[in-house]
Amino acid sequence: MAASDSVNLSGLMDDAKCFAMVREHRWPEGVRCPACDSGAVIRDGCDDTQPHRQRYRCKACAGRFDDLTGTVLAGHHQPLRVWVLCLYFMGLNLSNRQIASELGLDGSDVQIMTEQLRRGLVAKVPAVELTGEVEIDEVYVVAGHKGQPAAVAKRGGSDGAASWQVRRAAARWKRTSRPSSV
Numbered sequence: 001m002a003a004s005d006s007v008n009l010s011g012l013m014d015d016a017k018c019f020a021m022v023r024e025h026r027w028p029e030g031v032r033c034p035a036c037d038s039g040a041v042i043r044d045g046c047d048d049t050q051p052h053r054q055r056y057r058c059k060a061c062a063g064r065f066d067d068l069t070g071t072v073l074a075g076h077h078q079p080l081r082v083w084v085l086c087l088y089f090m091g092l093n094l095s096n097r098q099i100a101s102e103l104g105l106d107g108s109d110v111q112i113m114t115e116q117l118r119r120g121l122v123a124k125v126p127a128v129e130l131t132g133e134v135e136i137d138e139v140y141v142v143a144g145h146k147g148q149p150a151a152v153a154k155r156g157g158s159d160g161a162a163s164w165q166v167r168r169a170a171a172r173w174k175r176t177s178r179p180s181s182v
């Protein structure tokens with residue numbers, strides 16, 4: 001299949017589905033407070049700049065958090081879909097340079113992202129569970145993604161918080177399409 005030079009892969013991703021995927025894997029049995037683990041959580045609007053990023057308030061400890069709080073995905077300027085695509089490309093064994101090209105990012109930014117995601121990968125890998133929330137298995141790799149001048153990742157943030165959620169997502173992407181135990 002011939003690849004088009006003009007496809008903006010990131011633009012095809014659905015932010016709502018990306019956040020839904022995070023929620024589903026982070027809280028398969030309902031949202032829980034990351035601070036006190038209470039399930040007595042109520043929705044508290046959405047992020048000011050990311051309308052699909054749900055905010056919550058814990059009725060037990062009065063803590064506030066959102067879909068990405070405490071994950072490696074928080075505290076970065078990259079949209080969630082860029083992280084999801086990065087995971088996907090890592091599963092395809094693309095190099096950092098290739099990933100950077102596909103995502104229109106600096107190689108150094110991608111290196112930081114993949115390092116963080118890989119740090120999550122070394123921990124326990126849960127059983128494969130395919131949900132179909134993110135349907136990009138038909139996507140093929142294209143070149144020539146337009147640059148994103150504003151997308152310079154902010155350094156720092158939750159660097160040490162490579163999370164279970166990333167591990168799980170990464171494991172899923174790594175397995176590509178189906179469990180090996182069929």
Ligand SMILES: [Zn+2]
Pocket residue numbers: 033034035036037038058059060061062063
């Ligand atoms: Zn709480």
